[in-house]
Amino acid sequence: MNNKIFFSIIGVLLLVGGILAVLTFNSDSASAYLTKDEAKNKIQTQFPGEIVELELDEESNKKVYEVEIKGSDRFYELEIDAETGEVLKIEEKLFNNQKVTDNQKNDDIPEVNVSQADDQDDQSKQDKKETKKVEANDDKDEENKSSKKSSIISIDKAKSIAKGLFNGKIDEIELDDDDGLRYYEIEMYSSTEVAELKINAYTGELISISKEKHEDDDDD
Numbered sequence: 001m002n003n004k005i006f007f008s009i010i011g012v013l014l015l016v017g018g019i020l021a022v023l024t025f026n027s028d029s030a031s032a033y034l035t036k037d038e039a040k041n042k043i044q045t046q047f048p049g050e051i052v053e054l055e056l057d058e059e060s061n062k063k064v065y066e067v068e069i070k071g072s073d074r075f076y077e078l079e080i081d082a083e084t085g086e087v088l089k090i091e092e093k094l095f096n097n098q099k100v101t102d103n104q105k106n107d108d109i110p111e112v113n114v115s116q117a118d119d120q121d122d123q124s125k126q127d128k129k130e131t132k133k134v135e136a137n138d139d140k141d142e143e144n145k146s147s148k149k150s151s152i153i154s155i156d157k158a159k160s161i162a163k164g165l166f167n168g169k170i171d172e173i174e175l176d177d178d179d180g181l182r183y184y185e186i187e188m189y190s191s192t193e194v195a196e197l198k199i200n201a202y203t204g205e206l207i208s209i210s211k212e213k214h215e216d217d218d219d220d
Helices: 002-032 036-044 102-108 120-149 155-165 215-219
Strands: 050-059 062-070 074-081 087-094 169-178 181-189 193-200 206-213
Touching (some): 036 074, 155 169
Antiparallel strands (some): 062 074, 181 193
């Protein structure tokens, strides 16, 4: 009888101890992650702009914060370690250049008003002048388009620009086209990161850059 009571008490104590251990473990695990406010503070010290999205997620059995930031001239998309605050992945995209609308183009062309008092000869001369002006402008536009098409920067120039933006070696470079926009797509790597850059093939300006840690580094 006494043995039964003794073993019953031991069983209850073990059960309570197990429950307390689980609760303590969960509490410690939760406290190991950065809070949203802590994550925001770490991000804002490194990246200027407004945080428009911050979400705790899980990727490859690791807790991460997915972050979107709107800067003055570009968007940032980040992935940071929820425990350490280390930036695991970053992508920058420049804002698209605003296109001039047809209405804006028309506003730049001065209107020619012909008074009813002008005689027919003056009207004819004016029409000829306008026709010549339009033809000249058309020829100039064609020359500009032709010049732009032939002024793509060289691969060597694109490589040089890429190396100035990311400290690493070039693995692959390719000239690509997306809706009429020609750009160089460049894959690079360093000892700790891999990167993909898109560079405007006409101007040499950075369109976007995406960087992330090597998968081998994540496993360590």
